[in-house]
Amino acid sequence: TYYRHHRYVPHYRYREPAANAENLLPDVSNRAPEVAQPGVPEVFHPAPAVVHQIPEAFHPVPEVVHPAPDTFHQYQAYHPRAHEPFSSSPRVFYGVMFDAGSTGTRIHIYKFIQKDPVELPVLDNEMFHAVKPGLSEYRNNPEEGGNTIRQLLKIAKKTVPEEEWKRTPVVLRATAGLRLLPVEEANALLNEVREVFEESPFYVPENCVSIMNGADEGVLAWVTVNFLTGHLYSNTRRTVGILDLGGGSTQITFVPKSKKTIDTAPPTYTARLNMFNHTFELYTHSYLGNGIVAARLATFGALGADGLDWKVFTSSCLPKKFRDEITFGGNTYKVSGIPGGYAGYKLCYYEVQRVIKDLFHQPYEVKGSGIFYAFSHYYERAVETGLVGSRGGEVEVRDFKKKAKEVCNKMTKYSAINPYLCMDMTYITCLLKEGFGFKESTRLQLAKKVNNVETSWALGATFDFFRNFNIH
Numbered sequence: 513t514y515y516r517h518h519r520y521v522p523h524y525r526y527r528e529p530a531a532n533a534e535n536l537l538p539d540v541s542n543r544a545p546e547v548a549q550p551g552v553p554e555v556f557h558p559a560p561a562v563v564h565q566i567p568e569a570f571h572p573v574p575e576v577v578h579p580a581p582d583t584f585h586q587y588q589a590y591h592p593r594a595h596e597p598f599s600s601s602p603r604v605f606y607g608v609m610f611d612a613g614s615t616g617t618r619i620h621i622y623k624f625i626q627k628d629p630v631e632l633p634v635l636d637n638e639m640f641h642a643v644k645p646g647l648s649e650y651r652n653n654p655e656e657g658g659n660t661i662r663q664l665l666k667i668a669k670k671t672v673p674e675e676e677w678k679r680t681p682v683v684l685r686a687t688a689g690l691r692l693l694p695v696e697e698a699n700a701l702l703n704e705v706r707e708v709f710e711e712s713p714f715y716v717p718e719n720c721v722s723i724m725n726g727a728d729e730g731v732l733a734w735v736t737v738n739f740l741t742g743h744l745y746s747n748t749r750r751t752v753g754i755l756d757l758g759g760g761s762t763q764i765t766f767v768p769k770s771k772k773t774i775d776t777a778p779p780t781y782t783a784r785l786n787m788f789n790h791t792f793e794l795y796t797h798s799y800l801g802n803g804i805v806a807a808r809l810a811t812f813g814a815l816g817a818d819g820l821d822w823k824v825f826t827s828s829c830l831p832k833k834f835r836d837e838i839t840f841g842g843n844t845y846k847v848s849g850i851p852g853g854y855a856g857y858k859l860c861y862y863e864v865q866r867v868i869k870d871l872f873h874q875p876y877e878v879k880g881s882g883i884f885y886a887f888s889h890y891y892e893r894a895v896e897t898g899l900v901g902s903r904g905g906e907v908e909v910r911d912f913k914k915k916a917k918e919v920c921n922k923m924t925k926y927s928a929i930n931p932y933l934c935m936d937m938t939y940i941t942c943l944l945k946e947g948f949g950f951k952e953s954t955r956l957q958l959a960k961k962v963n964n965v966e967t968s969w970a971l972g973a974t975f976d977f978f979r980n981f982n983i984h
């Protein structure tokens with residue numbers, strides 16, 4: 513759990529959005545992103561170096577210029593005072609997005625500034641806070657799960673000025689954790705969240721609480737990253753791919769250079785979205801059950817097993833004498849290394865291979881010259897193993913492999929940091945190479961934040977809430 517609050521910076525500190533929005537955005541020709549150091553208490557941050565200009569598609573004023581389905585509802589949520597005469601002072605508005613993940617629940621509070629009705633609003637800053645465990649761990653006690661949302665709403669109340677509460681939408685989207693639960697249990701949790709929202713002073717839109725589908729999860733993370741890196745404004749239409757590794761699922765999304773990639777992909781592995789008066793055609797897929805925690809359990813052969821009370825699942829990916837209990841999806845699994853047995857990279861690789869085998873579609877083209885932004889558990893494991901510093905950085909797929917070997921063969925040293933490092937690094941190596949089919953030389957940009965904003969689907973989902981991208 514960590515807590516960050518970006519300093520409130522008065523409006524005049526911000527650069528004027530220029531006619532050429534590209535000038536406002538960083539030069540992102542694959543350089544290392546500016547990511548904040550996780551865990552470092554943030555006291556004062558300098559004003560963001562860039563103003564995040566919201567894509568044209570969100571322009572709230574000339575509604576007819578950007579017609580989108582369901583615009584009336586969204587328009588109201590986005591610009592609730594549209595009927596009032598426009599004052600000369602900049603208008604500030606907020607959006608609150610909850611990410612109900614399998615391993616934790618997070619709140620993102622975005623502050624936007626609308627300078628005047630004909631200019632695009634800009635993303636001013638984000639307040640982020642996370643709690644553990646995820647909602648799915650409360651499958652037998654939804655009320656208790658609702659309390660985690662209540663706790664996070666307190667932060668929203670502290671962050672959003674009181675006069676803005678009633679027009680600030682609160683939205684929760686759940687991912688793999690709830691997707692993996694029986695539908696009645698997931699619904700009981702979602703209903704509880706809706707009730708908690710209703711008793712809050714915020715604007716509670718229809719469809720404010722739902723399970724997001726995997727395709728949207730990948731596409732919206734792609735929107736976030738390409739927005740924050742400035743690629744959505746680029747005339748070159750060059751974009752970056754994304755790799756997201758959650759606890760329960762993993763996503764890959766990119767714009768293929770070759771039409772054959774789309775033509776040869778299974779129909780559910782492609783998506784279109786409309787933004788900037790432009791249709792992006794994406795290759796995207798979410799593999800449910802291939803997030804890092806679900807993959808650990810699959811490596812043990814523990815997923816779906818019975819006799820959880822007495823069985824101990826073993827693996828050569830763990831230090832020989834290590835014993836633990838893993839709680840995931842409301843079940844607890846006893847696991848251990850192989851006492852007196854073998855441990856190490858090769859054996860571990862054989863084990864994790866079983867989790868990947870035949871499950872993955874390898875896109876015709878994942879190689880190219882493009883770069884992939886990899887975040888969530890890719891970033892976390894890379895930092896823990898010292899592959900990159902906490903500010904992130906660029907690595908190649910082969911660096912994950914090299915590090916995995918080192919970690920597994922020096923198990924004692926690295927298990928002090930995280931006893932699952934050998935298993936996780938080996939899984940990541942296998943996922944990248946044999947799952948997605950990346951070359952060893954594929955470049956990965958590891959990041960937690962870009963320009964001080966979390967790299968997650970949450971920002972893309974907030975944009976999608978305000979202006980429907982019509983992802984299909």
Ligand SMILES: O=c1ccn([C@@H]2O[C@H](COP(=O)(O)OP(=O)(O)O)[C@@H](O)[C@H]2O)c(=O)[nH]1
Nearest residue numbers: 613614615687688758759760761888966968
């Ligand atoms: O804004 C965010 C959202 C997620 N995460 C991290 O990304 C991982 C995502 O895991 P999650 O439980 O959401 O996975 P899912 O349920 O989507 O598979 C976790 O380690 C989070 O701490 C993060 O750092 N910032």
